[in-house]
Amino acid sequence: MFRIRRPLRRAFLLGLPTVWGALAITYKLACPLAQQTGLGARVATSAVFFAVGTGLVLHLRATLLRELRQARRVAGAAQSVLLRPLPPRIDGLGVAAAQLSADRGASVGGDLYEAIATEHGVRVVMGDVRGHGLAAIGTVAAVLGCFREAVHDEAELGSVLHRLERALARHLRERARAEHPSAGPPPDTPVVEEFVTVLLLEIGRDGEVHALNCGHPWPYLLSGTRVEPLARADPLPPLGPFPLPRELPAVRVGRLLPGESLVLHTDGAEDARDCHGRFFSLPTAIAAAVGDDPVTPQTILRTVFTALHRHTGGRPTDDVALLVLRNERVRERAPEGVRDGDTCGSAARARPAPTHPLPTNHV
Incomplete structure (x- = not known):
C-alpha cells in the first residue's frame, strides 16, 4: 500500500x-x-x-x-521518545525538566536527561552531546537507551557508567562505518572526536546523594535562600576520548534534605551571554525562585527560563536543558550527631576525598 x-x-x-x-x-x-x-x-x-x-x-x-x-x-515524536516527559513526582521527589533549543523551530538537540526510580534509589542522568543535528540525536538515543536499562540491572553506579561508555563506543563505531565506509578503521574517521559529558546521581531514601561526573557542570543545591554547587571536585574526563578507570566508586556528595532542591543543567545555561557579552548568572536566577509562593520544581524551572530568555533577548546561542529535583518527603528526625540543618553542601565539604584518581585538567 x-x-x-x-x-x-x-x-x-x-x-x-x-x-x-x-x-x-x-x-x-x-x-x-x-x-x-x-x-x-x-x-x-x-x-x-x-x-x-x-x-x-x-x-x-x-x-x-x-x-x-x-x-x-x-x-515531536522523536522528542517524546528520546526525552520523554518526566512524571511530576518520583519516589517522593518533585521533578520538573525542560530544554531550550538554540535553533528556532527545533525540538530535539544534543542534551539528554532522565530520572528513574529503582531499588537502589532514584537514579538521574544529565548529559550533553558534542555537536547538533541528526548525529547528536543518534548519540542521545544510544546513551539514554543504555541508561534506562542499566540503572535497573547494575547495583553500583560505577557499573552504570561503564555500561554507558561501552554503549557510546559501540554507537560511534557503527556510525563511523556507516558515514565513512572507505575511511578505514574507526581511528581514521572524525567520529572518534565525539564525546559526551555525563553526570550520574543516585538519591537514596534517606536523602544520601552519590555522584559520578564525567566532564559535566555540577548541579546547584537550593537550601532555603542559599544556592551553592553540590560539589567542587574536578570531574572525570567526558565519555569518548579517554577510557575510564577500571574502578569507579561513586562519590558521596552529601544529603538532600526535605525542602531542598537540586538544579541540574547543561553548560549552555551558564555560557549564555547578553548583548554586552555578560554571562548569565544561574545561581541568581535560582535564588529568585524563592518567594512568597511555595517553591516547587515547576516554579524554579519557570523562573530560570524566564530570566534566561530575558538575558539572551530570546536568542540563546546554545541548547539549554534543566532538571529540577526537590525532596518532598516527610522530614524525619535527624540521626544522633547530625544537625537538622546539615545540608547536602555542608556534608560535601566534610566528605573524604574520592578514592579514584581525578585528572587535574578536564574538559
Missing part, C-alpha cells in the same frame, strides 16, 4: 504545476490573442503568465508548509 501511495502522491504534487504550464503553453501557441502585438494583447498575455506564476508559487508554498508541518510532527 505504501509503495502505491508514494507514486500517486508524487504525481499529485507534480500535477498542478504541469497543468499550469500546459495552459500557459497552449495559450501562447494556440490562442489568436497571444499572436497579436497590440498593447491589449500584450496586457492579456502578461496577465495569463502572471496568473500561472502566482499559481506555481502558491502551490510551492503550500507544499513546503505541508512538509514543514510533517517534519515538526516527526521531531
Whole structure:
C-alpha cells in the first residue's frame, strides 16, 4: 500500500504545476490573442503568465508548509521518545525538566536527561552531546537507551557508567562505518572526536546523594535562600576520548534534605551571554525562585527560563536543558550527631576525598 501511495502522491504534487504550464503553453501557441502585438494583447498575455506564476508559487508554498508541518510532527515524536516527559513526582521527589533549543523551530538537540526510580534509589542522568543535528540525536538515543536499562540491572553506579561508555563506543563505531565506509578503521574517521559529558546521581531514601561526573557542570543545591554547587571536585574526563578507570566508586556528595532542591543543567545555561557579552548568572536566577509562593520544581524551572530568555533577548546561542529535583518527603528526625540543618553542601565539604584518581585538567 505504501509503495502505491508514494507514486500517486508524487504525481499529485507534480500535477498542478504541469497543468499550469500546459495552459500557459497552449495559450501562447494556440490562442489568436497571444499572436497579436497590440498593447491589449500584450496586457492579456502578461496577465495569463502572471496568473500561472502566482499559481506555481502558491502551490510551492503550500507544499513546503505541508512538509514543514510533517517534519515538526516527526521531531515531536522523536522528542517524546528520546526525552520523554518526566512524571511530576518520583519516589517522593518533585521533578520538573525542560530544554531550550538554540535553533528556532527545533525540538530535539544534543542534551539528554532522565530520572528513574529503582531499588537502589532514584537514579538521574544529565548529559550533553558534542555537536547538533541528526548525529547528536543518534548519540542521545544510544546513551539514554543504555541508561534506562542499566540503572535497573547494575547495583553500583560505577557499573552504570561503564555500561554507558561501552554503549557510546559501540554507537560511534557503527556510525563511523556507516558515514565513512572507505575511511578505514574507526581511528581514521572524525567520529572518534565525539564525546559526551555525563553526570550520574543516585538519591537514596534517606536523602544520601552519590555522584559520578564525567566532564559535566555540577548541579546547584537550593537550601532555603542559599544556592551553592553540590560539589567542587574536578570531574572525570567526558565519555569518548579517554577510557575510564577500571574502578569507579561513586562519590558521596552529601544529603538532600526535605525542602531542598537540586538544579541540574547543561553548560549552555551558564555560557549564555547578553548583548554586552555578560554571562548569565544561574545561581541568581535560582535564588529568585524563592518567594512568597511555595517553591516547587515547576516554579524554579519557570523562573530560570524566564530570566534566561530575558538575558539572551530570546536568542540563546546554545541548547539549554534543566532538571529540577526537590525532596518532598516527610522530614524525619535527624540521626544522633547530625544537625537538622546539615545540608547536602555542608556534608560535601566534610566528605573524604574520592578514592579514584581525578585528572587535574578536564574538559
